[in-house]
Amino acid sequence: MSDDVNRQLVLRARPSGIVTDDCFELVERPVAAPVDGQVLVRSLWLSFEPAQRGWLNDVRTYVPPVAIGEVMRSWGVGQVIASAHPDFRPGQFVHGTLQWQTHALIDLSVETNPPTELAAIPPEVHDPMLMLSIAGVTGMTAYFGMRYIGQPVEGDTVVVTAAAGATGSVAGQVARNLGAARVIGTAGAKAKQDWVRQVAGFDDCVDHYDDKVRRRLRELAPDGYDVAFDNVGGSLLDAVLFNIASRGRIVLCGSISTGYRPERPEVGLHYYQLLTTRSARMEGFVLYDFEARFAEARRTLLDWYDAGTVHVEHDILADLPNAPQGLRRLFDGGNLGKQILHVADPV
Numbered sequence: 531m532s533d534d535v536n537r538q539l540v541l542r543a544r545p546s547g548i549v550t551d552d553c554f555e556l557v558e559r560p561v562a563a564p565v566d567g568q569v570l571v572r573s574l575w576l577s578f579e580p581a582q583r584g585w586l587n588d589v590r591t592y593v594p595p596v597a598i599g600e601v602m603r604s605w606g607v608g609q610v611i612a613s614a615h616p617d618f619r620p621g622q623f624v625h626g627t628l629q630w631q632t633h634a635l636i637d638l639s640v641e642t643n644p645p646t647e648l649a650a651i652p653p654e655v656h657d658p659m660l661m662l663s664i665a666g667v668t669g670m671t672a673y674f675g676m677r678y679i680g681q682p683v684e685g686d687t688v689v690v691t692a693a694a695g696a697t698g699s700v701a702g703q704v705a706r707n708l709g710a711a712r713v714i715g716t717a718g719a720k721a722k723q724d725w726v727r728q729v730a731g732f733d734d735c736v737d738h739y740d741d742k743v744r745r746r747l748r749e750l751a752p753d754g755y756d757v758a759f760d761n762v763g764g765s766l767l768d769a770v771l772f773n774i775a776s777r778g779r780i781v782l783c784g785s786i787s788t789g790y791r792p793e794r795p796e797v798g799l800h801y802y803q804l805l806t807t808r809s810a811r812m813e814g815f816v817l818y819d820f821e822a823r824f825a826e827a828r829r830t831l832l833d834w835y836d837a838g839t840v841h842v843e844h845d846i847l848a849d850l851p852n853a854p855q856g857l858r859r860l861f862d863g864g865n866l867g868k869q870i871l872h873v874a875d876p877v
């Protein structure tokens with residue numbers, strides 16, 4: 531790949547439903563040399579997060595939306611090509627807000643909203659790509675949500691929705707490492723359900739498209755689930771609520787069934803009153819609630835990963851123009867494990 535030309539995907543039109551390729555335009559611009567505190571980074575791998583779909587709505591949430599004409603916002607792992615910043619040197623592996631582009635000229639002295647981020651890959655992260663999965667947003671989200679909100683204890687029965695995805699697959703394995711006796715997942719395609727059982731080591735996996743999912747979950751845990759880690763929301767969350775055990779804890783990690791579109795979800799919860807009669811609770815969180823504990827999460831997850839008690843799957847697409855497809859795959863279930871886009875090889 532040439533380091534003279536920066537290929538970027540610029541937002542041209544907001545999607546109304548699923549993200550389509552024509553929402554973005556591929557543009558080429560010359561790569562500029564860094565000056566006064568800037569760092570030039572070559573993108574190696576870009577990460578896909580469901581939240582990116584929300585940033586495309588013309589709605590201000592915890593961050594402003596991506597503006598029309600702006601390069602699509604994204605985290606990534608890259609390698610420094612040139613640096614005019616004392617903390618970075620050529621060849622170094624870094625992670626940060628690289629965006630959907632082949633080259634990022636990063637200036638940490640300029641205030642942006644959301645903030646521009648760039649940091650060296652911590653030394654304990656032996657494979658830089660892990661910074662986008664087990665040692666990054668999805669791994670840590672799974673860890674904090676399960677450990678500190680779900681709080682599984684020895685012998686618990688746990689259910690995780692979107693269990694073949696990046697966050698869900700780790701969440702179930704975290705529960706197992708913390709002593710859960712039974713871990714059940716939900717997933718779409720049969721091949722994904724098999725992977726959840728055979729590779730991620732869950733005890734069973736239910737097809738969330740099955741219209742008897744509520745009953746299937748009941749058959750697998752007649753006394754109910756002590757912990758439920760929900761990535762999906764909507765009718766699947768309702769099925770989980772129906773099956774919550776006495777004093778159960780439901781972790782609200784995400785609600786991908788809404789498509790993260792701007793309109794209000796169609797489905798209401800029918801079984802929320804069971805939270806009262808079963809003295810159960812439901813609690814949401816965002817990863818950054820736990821920022822002070824990132825080092826602990828990373829160390830613990832990497833220990834489990836190295837010991838083979840947490841398996842991580844990377845689902846790697848190639849080439850920058852395929853980035854919209856990568857984001858789409860999170861919503862149509864095309865991904866298995868962490869969806870990543872390969873942009874260039876390390877040198």
Ligand SMILES: NC(=O)c1ccc[n+]([C@@H]2O[C@H](COP(=O)([O-])OP(=O)(O)OC[C@H]3O[C@@H](n4cnc5c(N)ncnc54)[C@H](OP(=O)(O)O)[C@@H]3O)[C@@H](O)[C@H]2O)c1
Nearest residue numbers: 580671692695696697717718761784785786787816817863
């Ligand atoms: N709270 C936080 O701080 C935080 C941070 C990061 C991520 N999250 C949330 O974590 C969840 C998982 O994110 P991820 O990055 O790990 O994505 P992921 O699970 O790797 O991919 C999303 C998966 O969701 C499933 N899905 C999509 N639409 C669905 C629907 N209508 N009904 C049921 N399942 C559906 C698909 O799997 P199937 O093939 O099985 O349908 C898809 O593979 C998301 O809700 C995300 O917003 C929260």
